[in-house]
Amino acid sequence: MLWWPGPPRRRRAGATVGLAVAAVVGLAGLTLLLLSTVRPPAAGVAALGTVSVAEVPEPAPVAATALRIPDLGVDVQLGEIDVDAAGVLVPPADPAVAGWFAGSPAPGDPGPSVIVGHVDSRAGPGVFFGLADIDLGAPVEVRRSDGRVATFRVVDVYDVPKDEFPTGRVYGPVPGPELRLITCGGEFDADARRYLRNVVVTAVPVSP
Amino acid sequence: MTGARRVYAVLLTLAALVLSAPPAGAAPGGAAYLRLAHLSPDTPAADVYVASVGDPAQSFVLPGVGYGAVSPYRPVPPGAYVVSMRAAGAAESSPPVVSTTVDAAAGNAYTVAGTGLSAELGLSVLDDRLDMPAAGRASVRVINAAVSAPVVDCGRAGQEPWARDVAFGTSTGYADVPLGTWDLEVTAAGRTVATLPVTLDTNSVYSVLLVDRGGAVAAELHRDSSGTAEVPRGGVETGLGGTAGVGPPHLAGFVAALSVLGVLVAVAVRADSRARR
Known part of the structure; x- marks a missing residue:
């Protein structure tokens, strides 16, 4: 179960940039996941969390x-x-x-x-x-x-x-x-x- | 009884104790759960007292519980509880309107509900299911607390109802129904009296509560219990044996028990041989 940032609810001016950033970070997260069944929370979570707060209004699932x-x-x-x-x-x-x-x-x-x-x-x-x-x-x-x-x-x-x-x-x-x-x-x-x-x-x- | 026999008797008792001690997994431990519900349409708000028979510190009061209210579950130590309803604001020393006793077993959940019309108000203890529903299904029961619809059927709109002839003041058993989002339909004498869109999740248990609201029947969905969204298969491999040599501490306890038995055997044999002399 990944902490994907959910799709943005509204299209905004910065949405494309946001999606690109989300994709890059998502790929990084996926790599981390493939590297180990247990993701070190410090790296993966912090990075994903920052992007979801900045660009995507959906709250991240709580872990x-x-x-x-x-x-x-x-x-x-x-x-x-x-x-x-x-x-x-x-x-x-x-x-x-x-x-x-x-x-x-x-x-x-x-x-x-x-x-x-x-x-x-x-x-x-x-x-x-x-x-x-x-x-x-x-x-x-x-x-x-x-x-x-x-x-x-x-x-x-x-x-x-x-x-x-x-x-x-x-x-x-x-x-x-x-x-x-x-x-x-x-x-x-x-x-x-x-x-x-x-x-x-x-x-x-x-x-x- | 000779000394030797007495030692043998003690020895046998000890052996029986060691041998009959159930494995830790045998008897379910843990908390029991209680919740209270006011399901009597013409009974005013009540203070509900829950008194633990074994441990007064575990007693509690839910003040001002009105018709239709279902409290959250509360984890309590297993044991007997006396549940009493008093008119809201009545003194704790005044005689309760109704009361009942619940034997709350570990790993079980109970809904204690004031049911029926005020004239024949009673407290019903419902056993709430905590079993996993079948794959692809959710467990649902119907509690009819709506006197305006004294007998109803309940089911998915447009399909055969899975709960039939549910009388006012009663609860059905659990039915396993499909997951997902669909319309729940309540009918009385073939006429639709309430419709409720429901979303049912996997590994979850629900109650559909029917209440009188302004002369009409309202259906409410309560999620009573839920499990993990995904259910792993079997156990977990969480040890590589690095401490197996020293043995987990409960193994050490077993070894200690064996040594005690050994010593007692030695004592018994000595006492026996002395007695024969």
Whole structure:
């Protein structure tokens, strides 16, 4: 899911120039996307954001840009992740970085907003190491591209075999804004070099 | 009971506890959701009290809820809640007009609605669906709170209705209906009483609420719940094993439990051999 600036609603004198600029920046964004499944937010987003504000009246879709989990010492920028051709969610390439699923709502908007991170790399702990042991009630803050910060508290931690992944429970309808933090856990299959379970943390907004 | 038997009993109990402890994924945890609705056309605005039986700190009040109002959902800890309606402004100590109890389970959502005419006002607890609709469909139900149309059918304009004979004060179950933008038509005795253009999104659940507005029926679409716009297939590969040697901490807990069992076995065997002597 790209942050294309939407088509201008009205044709104006500067529209042609604007379109050209948008095309160049769009191409740059596409290149970035091809280079990595997780786009570094600093470069791509800032450039696209400036153009959309200056030339296109359509508001850019809101994305998650940074994640803070004080209890785990997590304070990271968020990239965007998406599904591959087979429909499987592709985690961030860098185990030190977490990624927000661009097919899920922005954190704080109704529905389950999904953030994925590695429990470890080949070398050591990843960004979501220790997630399986996070305390209920632990605060989680997510910064959004519109400047808002959505604050959640952990209400559930569970792990499931990957081959029985509870799709409905993770991605299905919920009545309000919720957050899903997903990583790996359980037994590590050394031959396949993969963990056999997923750890899922559910968080809801701090009480109104 | 000899000492050895007692140790065996403790041992068996402990073993049973360890073995029967459900995997973390078995019982759904998390929040329950509650919302309130005033669906009684001739009942004046009310203060709705929601009292948590287990934790008074979780209680709250929605003041001045008028006919047709549907509150936002509120995430609450699972448990029992007493919902009471009092006339707006009435003292909290005064007896409620109606009240009911909701057993709110984790991972479930409920609409508690004041329904019927004022003379027979009741509080209904509706179970709100949170299941994913079938691909290409949205889940929709109809809640008839319009006494001016006591029995209605509901469906897509020009097609067979998917909700039939929906009586005033009742709600239908959920129907999976096509996504996209189309006209919803409400008919009573074959006559169209309301039309509403609706846009239904994927992975979403809706309620169509019928209310009396100035002597006519108005249909309103409420989006109750929504999921991700795109639904990934299966789990996520988020580990390369760099910390698998030290083991994730919950594995360490399991190992610790096993060692405790080991020690107890040793104690039991010793006690047993001593008892035989």
